[in-house]
Amino acid sequence: MSALGALSAVPAVAAPVLPPPVRPEDRAGDHLTVVVRHAGPGRDGTYELFCHPAGGSHPDAAEACRTLEEHTQWGRDLFAPVAPGTTCTMLNGGPATARVTGTWAGRGVDAAYDRSNGCEIGRWDRMVPLLPTLGSGGVRPGHVGPAVGTSARRTGGPLGRPARPADPPVGTSPHRPDGPRTRPAPTGAGHTQPTRGLPPTKSPVP
Template sequence: MVSSLQAAGRRVLVSSLAAVASLVPLTAVPAAAAGAMPPPVRPEDQAPRSGPAAAAPSGDHLTVVVRNAGARRDGTYQVSCHPDAGRHPDVAGACRTLDEHTRWGRDPFAPVPAGSDCTMLYGGAATAHVTGTWAGRPVDATYDRRDGCEIGRWDRMVPVLPKVG
């Protein structure tokens, strides 16, 4: 009698473990993928592979104009991502940073919210203007280093923007 109860208990235990093990892949994959990847590139945002439109930038393409950051940092830079290309000191790093800051429902180029408490720390006269298209949306963002909030906003975009200070 005891051995038949033990055998039944083992069967219940084994079937319970099997059921739990079968659920792990269903719950682990979405949790790991949620927020870890940038939004997918839509077909209409991809650069054409040939023809006259191939020379024109499309998809994730930004123009970055930097002023007053220093002789080796000032200039106009072109960054295209997905695939990575452009005239920029660190195209791959810039695309990686942009992808890391891209989340559904959030603008990675958003200005500091009005009414934010910011330290009165001056980070220099450097300015940047970023225009183009990112994640299918138009971009027209300005950056400076006039206080702690703006310095933090700038630093989050390094290496898209040059490291200053």
């Protein structure tokens, strides 16, 4: 058999078929569903968020994706709950709750949020604007603020300092509340203290 015949006897190998290029719409981007309750009008609702590229029904999708990217660290759960045994301030940030589910950075997400203490308030605020802005302040349990239109400073009463005394009338001295200020007549050589009802007299000169 000639060399040409030997080569022709080798079976042909089909060329590998390459997969088609991945289109942007075929990529499984990060997708989160956010459900907010008891946060108030304009905040409550269910929102869909897509990242890479940003989109969905979330009112601030681009900024929400950017914030999540900034806080993401590989090997760390971005949506982890407050660690057990953490000391938290006793602040009540209101009745708002939220639940975030879906996929982020290739990992499943199922996280619940509330504002029941200082740790939970901080955890919520770190997720803004994925979660709505509600402010970082809170109310301590059992604390009652001043009535509307009054000052928080104590001005008197059994638990405060004594009330400030009223100012004296115009023309009177605060140290002499019995009448207007008076100046004593000058005394010395050539003068005598006047007697009530009689004109003053000069002492005779020796």
